[in-house]
Amino acid sequence: MPDSAAADKIVPIIMVGGAGTRLWPISRETMPKQFIPIMDDGFSTFQATLQRVTGPGFAAPIVVTANDFRFVVAEQMQELGLEGEIVLEPERRDSAAAVAVGTLIAHARDEQALCLILAGDHVVEDAQAFVSDCQAAARQARHGFIMTLGIVPTFPASGYGYLAVGEALQETGAFALDRFVEKPDTQTAAAYVAEGLLWNSGNFLFEARTMLDELRAQCPDVLSAADQAVRKGVRDLDFLRLDAQAFSAAPRISIDYAVMETTRRAGVVRASFGWSDIGSWDSVYDVKRQDAKGNVVEGPVSLIDTTGSLLRSDGLLTTVIGLDNIVVVTTRDAVLVASKEHVAKVKDLVLQLRAEGYGEATDHLKIHRPWGWYQRIDIGDRFQVKHICVKPGGTLSLQRHYHRAEHWVVVKGTAEVTIDDQIRHYHENEAAYLPIGCVHRMHNPGKIDLKIIEVQVGSYTGEDDIVRIEDIYARN
Template sequence: MISPSAYIVPVIMCGGSGSRLWPASRTSMPKQFIKLLGDLSTFQAAALRVSAPGVFLRPIILAGNDVRFIVADQLAEIGVEAHIVLEPVRRDSAAAVAAAACYAAERYPDAVVVTLPADHVIEDQFGFVQACQKAGEVARTGAIMTIGIRPTHPATSYGYIKAGTCIQGTDAFRLDRFVEKPDAETAVTYLNEGYLWNSGYIAFQPDAMLAELETYEPDIVEAARAALARAKTDLDFVRLDMGAFQQAPKTSIDYAVMERTSKAGVLPVAFAWSDVGNWDLLWQAAKKDVDGNVLRGRVEILEASNSVVHSEGMLTAVVGLDDVVVIAQQDAVLVASREKSEQVKDLVALLRTKKQPEADNHIRMYRPWGWYQRIDFGPRFQVKRIYVKPGGCLSLQKHYHRAEHWIVVKGTAEVTVDEKVLVLHENAAAQIPIGSVHRLANPGRIPLEIIEVQVGSYTGEDDIVRLEDSYGR
C-alpha cells in the first residue's frame, strides 16, 4: 500500500460567476458548470483530470452554497466522488485556500495539495498530471509551487510570472515576480523576456501554506480554522460556519502569500491551456469550422468568419460579419466585437446597476430537485415549466398571494394539498388554493414535468413559506 504522502490532494475551486461569458454564464449557473465546449462542463473535465489512479486522492471541492447541488449532480454524472466543502460567503481565494489547507491537514497531513480553478481547458492530460507530480516533488521540500504556462502569444487577459534562479536538481525556478494583466505593448515585452502565464495552480504541503498564511495574513487562518471547527455536515456537504468564515479579510492567495513569501517557486510547462475567461478566449480554445467559426445550437451563417455564434433554442442567423460574438439565450441576446469581449463584464455591472434580473439569473433556475423555467408572465399571472428528477421532492410550502394550477405533461406526480395526497398521471391536474399547504414530488423512475400556472396579486419567488424541506433550505 502506498503512503498518502506519495499522493496529491486536488482542490477544485468553484468560485466566481464568469460574468465575461454573459449571457451564457450568470450567477445562477456560472461558466464552470456550463457545457460550452463539448459534452462536459469545465468543472467536470477538471474533476476527471484529477482522477488519475495512483496519483490523486479524493478531491476536495470548494463551492458556494447556491451551486452545491449542481456540483453534486455533475460529479454523479461522471462518477466522481469528492469532499464538497461549502463556503457560506465569498471571501476571495486566500480564505478558500486556507480552508482547503485546514481540511486537508486534518485528513492527509503529509500529502501535497494542488489547488486548481474549475474553469480551465487542458487537453494534455498526461502533461497536466506530470506537471502536478513535478510541482508536488518540489513542494515536499517545503516550497510553495505554482505552475507557469509558457505563453504562445502576447495575451492581455492573463497575469504573468517572472521566474528567477533554478531550484537545484529540479525543473523548477524560484519565483521572482508576479505582474497583473498587461496592455498589448507590455505583453509583447513579457513574451520576449520569457515571462510565464500565471495559471492559478498552486502546490503545497498543508502545514507549509498555513505557516505562511499565519505569517502574512493571520486573520485569514484564524477565520478558516474556526469555520472548519464549527462546520456542520448537511447531507453530503460540509458547511463552513458563516459567522467565523466571514471574518476572513477578502484577498487573493497571490496577494496574501505568493507575492510575499520567500518559499515561492514556479514550474514552467508548455501544454496548451486556457482559462476561457471571455468569449475571445473561448473562440481561441474551441474547435472551429473551415471559416474559423465556433457554432453551437440552431445557427445559420452566410459570409461570416472567425466568430462565435451560440444559440439556445431560437434560430440565430448571422450574415456578412467577421470577428463577432453573437450569443442568443431565451431571455437575452449579446452582440459584441470579439476583440472587445473583455468588456462584457462591464456590461453586466451596468445591468446590475439598472436592476435587470437577466444580469444574474437565467430563465431556467436549477434547484436540488430539478429545475423550473418561466414560460410567460404578466400582471397577476406567471406560467412555468417544472422538471422534477426521479425521487425529487419540492419543499412543503404555502403562498399568501397566489393560487397555482398544475398540469402533468410527463411522468407521475405525487401532490399534497393540505390533508389530501393525490397521485396524478399525464394530463391530470391539481388546484392549489391561496394559503394551502402543498408539496410536489416525483415518486416514479422517469422525470416528472408539469406546467404551473400562477394567478394572484404577487407571483415573486419570495412568496414561499417553507414548512419542511428535504434539502435543508
C-alpha cells in the same frame, strides 16, 4: 495515521466561486460558467476539472464553493460517480481564505498531505500532460517549495499575471520563481513574452504544512479566520458549512498577494499542456475549432459573408450577414452582439443591466433547484406559466401561497401530490388544482423525470410568495 499508499496522493482543492459575468448571457450569477457545458465534450468545466484529478495518484477532492451552488456541485459530482468534501463559504473572501480552508482540512487528515489548488473553470487540452506536470511539481513540493504551473504564452495577454523563471531546481523541469508580475498593459505583456516570462495559471501545488507556515508568517489573519471557521463549522446534509462569523473576519485578499508574491519558497514548473481560463468570449473562440472561414458556429445559426466570428445559439434561430470578427451569443431570453475587440466590456454591460433592473443580468430562464429545475414559459397580469421538471426521488418543499392558486398538469411521469391532508397520484394528462392557502407538496416517486406544466393565477406570482413549512433539502 494515513497508510503509505495514500501518503503520496495529491489532494485536489477545487475552488468554484465567482459569477463568470464575462461570459454572459450563457454564464450568469445564479449558474456561472464553471457549471455549464461550454466545450464540446458535454461536461461542465468543473466536471472536466474533477475528471483530470481522478485516478490512482489523487485523493478525493475538497471542493470550496458558495452556499447557492451546493446542490449543483453535489449533483455534478454524482453524475461522474465521485465523492468528496464539499465546503460552503458563507460569503466571498477571495482566494486566500479558500486556500487556507482547503489546506487546513487536508492537513487535519494528514500532516504531510500534498495539496493541489485548482480553479473549477479552466480548460486544459492535454489531461495526461497536466497530470505529469502535477507529479513533477509534487516531487519538488516535497523539498518545501510552493509550486505553481506556468503556461508558455501564445500571445501577449494583458489579462494574466506573469511569472519570471529563476534557477533550475532539483526536479527536472522545475525552477525557482524569481518574481510574480501583475497584469500588464499590452505593450509590457509583449516585452514579458519576449523575455520568456510565463503566464500564471493560478494552479498551485504544495505540502499542506508548507502553505500553513507561509500563511502564518505572511497573512496570519487569513489563517486564523479560516481555522476558526473550520473548527466551528457544522455538518448540513452532505456539506461542511463554515462558521459565518469566523469566516467574515478573513481579509479579502488573493493567495497571490497574501503569499506567492512575497514567499521565498516559490517554484514553477513550465507546463506542457494547453490551457485557458476562458475568461472572455474571445478566449472561448481561441480554444474552439474554427471552420474554413475562421468561424466558430454552434446551434441553429445561418451565415452569409461572415468571417472570424464566434456565433452560438442555445435554440433560437440566429442569422448574420456581412459581419467579421464579432461575437453573437443567443439564449432564449437574451442576445449579446459585440466585436471581438470589445468583449472584455461584457462585465461592464452586466453591471449596467443590473443597475437598469434587468433580471436577465443575473438569472437564467431555467432555474435549477435541488429537486430539478423550472423554466418560465409566459407571464402576464395575474398569471404565470412554468415548465417544471422533478428528477426521480425529488421532492418540492411543503409550502403554501397567500396570493395565488396553482394548476399542475402532468405531461410525463407520475406526480405524488399532497394537498392539505390528502395524498394522490397523478399521471400523464391529469391535473391537480391547488387553491390559494392550501398546504401542498409534489414528489416524483418514479424512475423517470416528472414533467409538469404549472399555471399560476392570482394577484401576485413572485417567488417570494412561498412559505416553506418543511423541506428535505434544509433550505430556509
